[in-house]
Amino acid sequence: MSKAIKHKIIDLNNKVKEDIDLPGFIFSTDIKQEIVAKVINWQLANKRQGSHKVKERNEVVGSNAKIYKQKGTGRARHGSKKVVQFKGGGVVHGPKVRSHNKKIPSKLKKQAIRILLSSKLKEGKLKIIDKLELKNIKTKEVKNKFDKLGIKSATFIEGTEINKNFLLSTRNLKEIDLLSVKGLNAYQIIKRDILIVSLSAVKEVVKRFGNE
Template sequence: MDITIKSLDGKDAGQVTLADEIFGLEPREDILQRMVRYQLAKRQQGTHQTLGRAEIARTGAKLYKQKGTGRARHGSARAPQFRGGGKAHGPVSRSHDHDLPKKVRALALRHALSAKAQSGGLLVIDELTSQDGKTKVTIKQFSGLGLTNALVIGGAELEANFARSARNIPHIDVLPVQGINVYDILRRQTLVLSKAAVEALEERFK
């Protein structure tokens, strides 16, 4: 697949041939769904916690005598049916993440890249640089390219001025190529790759 490389100023800066085994697959929704679910589950804190009856600080004495009161036979004020008692089957701190094979994760990333290429939501930029690190200038450049909701992926290291100028723009995420992931690709309308990012991805999946 051939795609035109653009500069940040909106001018053509040549052509690049994208590998079909990375950008030319037929996207599978089931694989993308599994990967997004895996990412979001891994991200969950899992710190929700309620006190069970064993953790409640209340007297351990029997409430009242066993027989003769005409009331139900209770042995502990910590029981869930009492006000101030422990929670029955409440949430406990735990990890929500689950396994997903490494090959499926790698395949999901290729399917996400292919989905963007197929839908026309892929843009390749020659260099992600900024002269003075001004957000105003970068917003103007992005609007010239029609970018209002985008994930921008640079090379192994982001140019400091560009990263500084783009980090406060709403609905724009900027990541180095190591941080590329399926969830962020799918949640943004356009995927912007630098020339260095394309080379790094092709090297990674070679």
């Protein structure tokens, strides 16, 4: 079993509060990019609508009668104007409505999360903050705090309850995302540069991703 890793806990003013032991199974796992790529591709595929479609001949509205008589016109013989060679006619082998949803084992999804958490920690892009809480709703104030922390692009992870003031203060900031551990996914981790996890969220992460 991997050894625990010591990591400092800071507050929103960038003051060190204490150290925490992070379980190595979650935060020091082997970096396997092929697993991450597989899970990310699965997520992106599931986001696709699959609603693109063209009309086939039988779906085009119009008469099925011949556009002109069979003989005597000097022109090629044709049937309905809904055939594919005429403008406004049906389309052959065009795109159809289909689902892009794929299935992937939950074990693999958990493993991808552990790999990305370990990767962020290794790169020095994982910060643990004691509380993601604000007394007032002030976007300018919270942006100044982020600037002092060197945060421009970040995903904030909170435990089970998200502080309303923090949510409202950050929702208009570009490249800042806030979600609970329940909504944590591989794509969201790589979407932003820095990953910031509250102390309560760390405990939830251990519960959720601490086993296979």
